[in-house]
Amino acid sequence: xxxxxxxxxGVTVTAPGTYEVGRAKIRQxxxxxxxxxxxxxxxxxxxxxxxxDLVAPPTFAVVPAFLGLREVMGRLEAPLARQVHGEQGFTxxxxxxxxxxxxxxxxxxxxxxxxxxxxxxxxxEVTDADGAPVTSARSVVVVRGDA
Amino acid sequence: xxxxATPPRTFTVTRADLVRYAGASEDFNPIxxxxxxxxxxxxxxxxxxxxxxxxxxxxxxGDWAGGPDRVLSFTVRFTSPVLVPDDDEGVEVVxxxxxxxxxxxxxxxxxxxxxxxxxxVLGRARAVVRP
Numbered sequence: 001x002x003x004x005x006x007x008x009x010g011v012t013v014t015a016p017g018t019y020e021v022g023r024a025k026i027r028q029x030x031x032x033x034x035x036x037x038x039x040x041x042x043x044x045x046x047x048x049x050x051x052x053d054l055v056a057p058p059t060f061a062v063v064p065a066f067l068g069l070r071e072v073m074g075r076l077e078a079p080l081a082r083q084v085h086g087e088q089g090f091t092x093x094x095x096x097x098x099x100x101x102x103x104x105x106x107x108x109x110x111x112x113x114x115x116x117x118x119x120x121x122x123x124x125e126v127t128d129a130d131g132a133p134v135t136s137a138r139s140v141v142v143v144r145g146d147a
Numbered sequence: 148x149x150x151x152a153t154p155p156r157t158f159t160v161t162r163a164d165l166v167r168y169a170g171a172s173e174d175f176n177p178i179x180x181x182x183x184x185x186x187x188x189x190x191x192x193x194x195x196x197x198x199x200x201x202x203x204x205x206x207x208x209g210d211w212a213g214g215p216d217r218v219l220s221f222t223v224r225f226t227s228p229v230l231v232p233d234d235d236e237g238v239e240v241v242x243x244x245x246x247x248x249x250x251x252x253x254x255x256x257x258x259x260x261x262x263x264x265x266x267x268v269l270g271r272a273r274a275v276v277r278p
Contacts, residue, residue: 028170028171031171032164032167032168033168033206034203034206035203035206037214037241044250046158049214051216055215056218058209058218058221058259059198059201059202059205060220063172063173066174080177081176081177082188084178084225085196086224086225087223088223088225089174090220090221091219091220095216114196117161135275144189
């Protein structure tokens with residue numbers, strides 16, 4: 001690792017651009033996780049349930065959240081293959097729906113070195129086009145040391 | 148009486164599922180498709196994306212609550228990897244839940260456990276749902 005891991009704490013990065021949530025993407029993600037709810041596949045069903053468009057499965061939030069997470073983890077210059085997911089949490093202020101234009105801001109909250117591995121805690125705030133909160137995500141990424 | 152029925156669910160994960168999830172989630176870490184890279188990293192072989200296991204658990208939670216939009220929060224710890232063999236049978240992940248007392252606002256906490264071959268793969272997993 002070329003960078004001092006401790007220096008990462010407090011680093012805040014907003015992922016470049018906005019992430020536009022498409023219907024096809026929601027359906028593709030739902031299929032990949034086996035989610036068959038009509039809310040994720042059928043626009044009319046989603047609208048009948050009071051949503052403006054298709055509803056994303058709850059863990060779909062990882063897609064926009066990771067755009068921020070990757071920006072932060074990129075600062076460590078550690079190979080992706082050395083990175084293992086340790087913990088993940090989501091708090092949804094509302095479900096993500098098709099048509100959302102999402103912006104993710106990520107902050108490195110904590111870096112711990114345990115037994116040669118690095119535990120990096122990153123909080124990601126996903127907001128919509130109006131700046132309203134959509135999902136708060138917290139990830140712990142374990143960067144495995146050279147065994 | 149439990150405020151929410153949480154029948155256990157069993158999900159099968161194959162290598163094909165990992166490929167599909169990698170594409171859908173845009174998580175292309177090679178430890179989820181290459182035995183060569185996975186073993187070089189000290190892993191026993193290709194492992195499932197933790198987020199795929201979490202997504203399957205979230206499916207169970209959503210089904211217990213009445214829909215994917217009813218999962219208000221979900222937090223998990225990836226306690227051990229799900230090793231996915233290069234065969235057609237794949238591996239089974241069992242998701243169990245226990246609903247707690249409803250809060251005043253009607254939301255219900257659910258303690259979730261996911262195991263694979265008897266090993267806990269999602270620990271300290273907690274969801275809050277609005278049934």
